[in-house]
Amino acid sequence: MNGESKDEGTQSTQSTQDTAEAAARRSRFGTLPEPVRLADTVEERPATRPDPARDAYDPDEWLVRYCL
Template sequence: MESTGTRDSAAAAARHARFGSLPERIRYEDMVQEQRSTPVTGDAYDPERSFVSWSCVALDLGL
């Protein structure tokens, strides 16, 4: 049988091998994606997308 000290040190070595260091730092530039926005005209009506702003109300009312 293994002694308790050997088993603990083996477990500690396994933990240190897996979690012993932090992952590499991710630069802010790598996390951000920039896109140009398209201007929205106030007069445009798109019946295909008209449900998007009211979908929560319809679900709340049980429709």
């Protein structure tokens, strides 16, 4: 009999602990976070800064440099 009452006390303590853990888990993870809109997941910005020297390329310059 003594062993049975000891087990019952352990089970009630364990169930109280489980209930407290479940309540804490439910309060933390009980609801899903708000959905994130697809537009909020994309950031658009240029890969490099605009370079005026690059835009001033003359396609015929290589003829002058290498063929003459």
